[in-house]
Amino acid sequence: MKLIIAYVQPHKLNDVKQSLIEAEITKMSVTNSLGCGQQMGFTETYRGAEVEINLLKKVRLEIAVNDEFVEKTITAIADGAHTGAIGDGKIFVITLDQCYRIRTGDTGPEAIG
Amino acid sequence: MKLIIAYVQPHKLNDVKQSLIEAEITKMSVTNSLGCGQQMGFTETYRGAEVEINLLKKVRLEIAVNDEFVEKTITAIADGAHTGAIGDGKIFVITLDQCYRIRTGDTGPEAIG
Amino acid sequence: MKLIIAYVQPHKLNDVKQSLIEAEITKMSVTNSLGCGQQMGFTETYRGAEVEINLLKKVRLEIAVNDEFVEKTITAIADGAHTGAIGDGKIFVITLDQCYRIRTGDTGPEAIG
Amino acid sequence: MLRTKINWIMMISLVVLLGGATWAQAGEEVSSAMFTVNNTWMLCSAFLVFIMHLGFATLEVGLTRAKNTVNILFKNTAIVAIGVLTYALMGFNLMYPGETAAGGWFGFAGFGIGTDAAGLTSAYNVGYTYWTDFIFQAMFAATAATIVSGAVAERVKLSSFLIFSAIYVALVYPVVGMWKWGGGWLDALGFYDFAGSTLVHSVGGWAALVCVLILGPRIGKYSNGTVKAIMGHNMPLAAIGVFLLWLGWFGFNGGSVLSADPGAVSFVFVTTTLAATAGIMGAMMTSWIVQKKPDLSMVLNGCLAGLVGITAGADVVSITSAIIIGLIAGILVVFAVLFFDRLRIDDPVGALSVHLVCGIWGTLAVGIFSTAHSFISQLIGVVVIGVFCSIATVIIFGGLKMVMGVRVTPEEEQKGLDISEHGMEAYSGFQIFISQ
Amino acid sequence: MLRTKINWIMMISLVVLLGGATWAQAGEEVSSAMFTVNNTWMLCSAFLVFIMHLGFATLEVGLTRAKNTVNILFKNTAIVAIGVLTYALMGFNLMYPGETAAGGWFGFAGFGIGTDAAGLTSAYNVGYTYWTDFIFQAMFAATAATIVSGAVAERVKLSSFLIFSAIYVALVYPVVGMWKWGGGWLDALGFYDFAGSTLVHSVGGWAALVCVLILGPRIGKYSNGTVKAIMGHNMPLAAIGVFLLWLGWFGFNGGSVLSADPGAVSFVFVTTTLAATAGIMGAMMTSWIVQKKPDLSMVLNGCLAGLVGITAGADVVSITSAIIIGLIAGILVVFAVLFFDRLRIDDPVGALSVHLVCGIWGTLAVGIFSTAHSFISQLIGVVVIGVFCSIATVIIFGGLKMVMGVRVTPEEEQKGLDISEHGMEAYSGFQIFISQ
Amino acid sequence: MLRTKINWIMMISLVVLLGGATWAQAGEEVSSAMFTVNNTWMLCSAFLVFIMHLGFATLEVGLTRAKNTVNILFKNTAIVAIGVLTYALMGFNLMYPGETAAGGWFGFAGFGIGTDAAGLTSAYNVGYTYWTDFIFQAMFAATAATIVSGAVAERVKLSSFLIFSAIYVALVYPVVGMWKWGGGWLDALGFYDFAGSTLVHSVGGWAALVCVLILGPRIGKYSNGTVKAIMGHNMPLAAIGVFLLWLGWFGFNGGSVLSADPGAVSFVFVTTTLAATAGIMGAMMTSWIVQKKPDLSMVLNGCLAGLVGITAGADVVSITSAIIIGLIAGILVVFAVLFFDRLRIDDPVGALSVHLVCGIWGTLAVGIFSTAHSFISQLIGVVVIGVFCSIATVIIFGGLKMVMGVRVTPEEEQKGLDISEHGMEAYSGFQIFISQ
């Protein structure tokens, strides 16, 4: 089991969700986040003073999947989020030791989906 | 050391906290998150047009524990969050390589609690 | 590759960012979070009734780095966040199995930076 | 705000200032210019009272949780509509049935509103036309129901509440109002309530109390034997609400002079303002001492407490008395909030403490601070109206509870009424912790 | 709001109440006190209409997304400035060119404003001075442009919109206004529009419709063949907006009596309020039935619908008719919102449904509910003005599209106009999901 | 707003319009209807000025950080209370000590307020009763302290600030006011300040400047040698504030005519509005050019700048001059904000730029644009008042600094004053990044 963490552009969230659903990955958790990456940020001004906004708004997805789904999930996210422009985002994969569904008490690969 | 990530219903947070404290787990971090799981979401309407709300509000807990506490923590969370209805939530467990307390510089199992 | 998760005081974020940048770590993701640790919280009153605020506002950083950068990153965060007072925060390290840059399709250590 | 044609002269003669000055007016004859300026001021008062409805809405929203915002805004918008329309249908003619009901308990001048040409001249009243009369009174009427709204917020079922409001404004408020302002038995008794500490605020307050008792507290408010604070989500809105209410009160009290009489209206402006400011000071000091920290929501309540307190006697008490009345109201309101919480009577916005407690205080204060009025008459008025309104609410709201239920389900309450009753959110896109 | 010196007597004679009563005034001679009270009421009306601009701003902000808030506030602040200044420069003298233009299509009394001493006395008008006249009219003028602002929100280019507004307020609004209120051909025809259902609201509404058609919908509103809701981000602001607009309407309609005439102004207060409340009820019932859940944003629109609907005939229809007009407007507005969405005409705040649809409805309703007015004249007015305003907008806004573009880039739209056009955020620090 | 009984005729004779027209009034005798309408307008002005306090509160909240919201609302509510109560206690009688102080520097008519029957008739003043006089003046008084509040926001200690305000409003404001409006030496000198560019706005502004210098900037504002923006957290609130202030200004300036004189009040409405709109345009253009992007907060300040600028001469300058004064004020305010930042004088809401800089500008402008007034007298008034207010503030605020401290601790500042001073949050549940 793996935990996939992805950072994507906020306005791409709907596309990513769409392409995940098409890949039959329907479980996920989403948070908003501020990111600093190759996209360098920009400068706002407020009352004449500058504010450097180098933390840009991103959306963070967390998806737990069984091993055989990892490739598919990454592809689906990338498909939905890709534009080719800086700021498209990153995907990280972590090993998941255990998974537990509170409602039923199921554990392991069973509990993921 | 393990990192436990749990998604629970927002209005169960107090119960979960209570049951964690009873299990003597008093360190945790909480974020709010939007989740998509077996609970299918619902439809809001706004000015006659529909809005599909398939990302439901959840609370995300992150708890780092020493290995011997893993079972206890999972049980405590499940106890506090369980209702038996869809949407109760999930718990994920990840291996934690290292932990570091900024204030003291302690590392490892020491630093967790 | 490692994923470093750090919880720091909100008003230390700028210092942490500064010290990370000085250590040439320029990629990161930031979320806000509520934390419960050794810092015990405080009591607000509202209309005469008490509200126990034991979840204090924290900032959560997530930084993916190549193995050789782990030490440097931890030191940089600790430098920026340290005050010696309770509430300074924690740093957790997790093994990262894979990393993928959506824009280019790069994977592995390449994609991290 | 006693205003039947038969009684206005009497009222003016009651208006006695500090030094005993009486504002003389030229009997029932006024020049057309004077009639016009009187009427213009009464219309200004009407729009000022109107804006109080926005004040109530924002105050109530501010002091409750984000997840119930749409519901509260909806309720408070609908109440204005229901209040004005039912008042046009029957309330106005129940409250002011005319001379036939003089000294009595009940009268009704028929459904609907309308007037002949005389209603547009000073023959109707030197202070206003028939239409001005109606619109000013109608704006008052909805207020009583809105007071209830705050106390039952975050758990009452929308449809039941709207039905309750409609009945209460159509029947209870005008019948009680008639007893005094319509020239009924309380008026004959010498009971005095200038602009409605009792006739508006307590009438709303008693209904609120009974409704809250029938409904029970919000989930989580009194769990495990302790009082838990459920914090309001938007303090700027709460402050906006209080300032708008204060603004509206210049019309509420100032308009209750029922003409633009320079001395009377300006004196009422001063007593009203001083009571409000003294209420702020009273609540600020009390809260700073009792709660250790200065609590904004208490100070806001204190301002309203002073305003409600002065409402019964704004025209008949002295400057110093106005300050004392306001100060005591401001102190009272803080203890009242704590007291109701101890009794586990859950009132999210402090409506009971402000409108009921200070409404009673203000009415009694007339008997204390004005030698021209009897404490006993004031007390009789307070008690009889309290009993009547409470019983009426038990019947109406209790009846609704049996017929259709008055409270949302626990799930709906926990999700928030915005999603469960309206299918929408107040702050779309904002990240809000809804764990409470 | 017909107000040239020549015509005011005629207007008063039009003001016929239910029972047929006519408010008599002492011809062109009024006492200095009467002149002063009339003028004071007109100034009160001016500040009430002024506050409508805040109402528009908050309503519009509330019903759109957080990421465009600064832009909307900026637009609506700038429009007031542009509207008043251009009106001073030329609008006022285009709209009220004086007797030379009587019965005509166009007239211009020269640039700038100014008066001799007579303009400050009742010789100018029994109801107000020259300056009062100007300020009251100027507050109206900017309204028309603000209506457009709501419909084009969240995608229009700031600079283009400001230029459009300036031209529209400087030329189109006053020319059309002159046709009726300036004593032009529509006035001669017997067309009646008391306070501007057509002359203000539809004039804004037609421009809004054409601008929306030229601009196209917001990204994501009609994707994949379905209508997607784009939720407003701040319902308390939307409610504040509607209550402030309602408040302002007491001046908008009440001031359009053009004096403080007690009977006329108070009657207008009553019809205006009843129509607003009936609009709320109409929209509430319709929304509850059609959409299954009571939609706050629809009820708020319903209130405005009732107000716009009664504006043309507030002084000439009966109480019952006022309620019916408001009720129908409230029902209409819900269907209109759904209808425009089906046509893929994207109007974030419902400006078309409220101001255009109900503006037309209100104008025609005068022909239906007042026997003194002809339906045909009303229809002619509606149609001719519709055609004229639409063509004018096509030329101005279409021209701007060619010259400098009228829409922001898709990237700017997606980022939000606050960041892209103003380089700042409305809610700094708040966590907001901007995925939409 | 010069208003002692002895002086009002003089004042009216000063009111000279463009063409030189003088509004004649019937000497000291006015009809009872005229007295009533004058008084009614003055009461309307009083409630308009009252609502400015809500405007100040929301503007200030909007332009500061979320974590200090409760504190600001608390301060601004308490200031109204303190201002009105101390003004009743002594301010009013310090400011208007009566004929004894004519031409002088100081006078005091005793503690408390009260009048005999004559105070309710036109024998007191043709424009208002004694009580109207008090309430209108009292609403002004608190304004000066509120101006300071904005400049010291986000770091001042609540208790110290409240004490400072009480003393400043009780002593400094009325003494300076007496110099001109109470018939003192500045009045004798020919200094002119219609509604208080200097007497209200600069008096607040000087105190603000000195307080800011004593307090120092907010943590993080000028770190590492650069100016860092600390963004306001709620732009809709800021815009609401400015519109409400503008609304209130119709009473602030319009009421300073001290009667309902049709010509004078309406003229003042026009100059006030035009200056505000010109201020918006001036700031908009300047900000667009200098800052490259149109900055909403600057445009909002520009509007207020125009209003402050016109306040000294609203009744004596021409239409064109009003526009120029407003325009220059709008331009000035943008540069002033940038300038104070460069000097590291940290003023979160721009209170110095708006009230001090434009207050001075407006006062001097009377000497420039009105031939009837001398630039030298204006300059003397500006300078002497500036010196006096600054010294007074150094003594009071400096004294408080030594006795009890005037600034919160760095930890409290970083946590936010809401939590540290009030133990509560303004937006409970909302996720807010408080990293700044």
Ligand SMILES: Nc1ncnc2c1ncn2[C@@H]1O[C@H](COP(=O)(O)OP(=O)(O)O)[C@@H](O)[C@H]1O
């Ligand atoms: N090493 C990293 N650690 C944590 N988050 C990262 C890292 N690299 C990128 N991110 C996240 O991904 C987002 C997109 O990164 P960016 O470098 O701008 O994308 P890309 O290179 O694909 O255009 C960032 O804003 C940040 O939130």
Ligand SMILES: Nc1ncnc2c1ncn2[C@@H]1O[C@H](COP(=O)(O)OP(=O)(O)O)[C@@H](O)[C@H]1O
């Ligand atoms: N595979 C997953 N990956 C990430 N988050 C998940 C996953 N499955 C569930 N979740 C999170 O847990 C929440 C509860 O899931 P749900 O399936 O509704 O619970 P249950 O099946 O226990 O009733 C979801 O809303 C989501 O936030």
Ligand SMILES: Nc1ncnc2c1ncn2[C@@H]1O[C@H](COP(=O)(O)OP(=O)(O)O)[C@@H](O)[C@H]1O
């Ligand atoms: N075991 C843990 N699991 C998850 N989060 C933790 C844990 N321990 C600490 N934290 C996070 O770190 C923050 C700081 O912890 P705290 O114990 O107060 O710091 P310190 O001990 O360094 O002064 C907490 O508020 C919480 O968000």
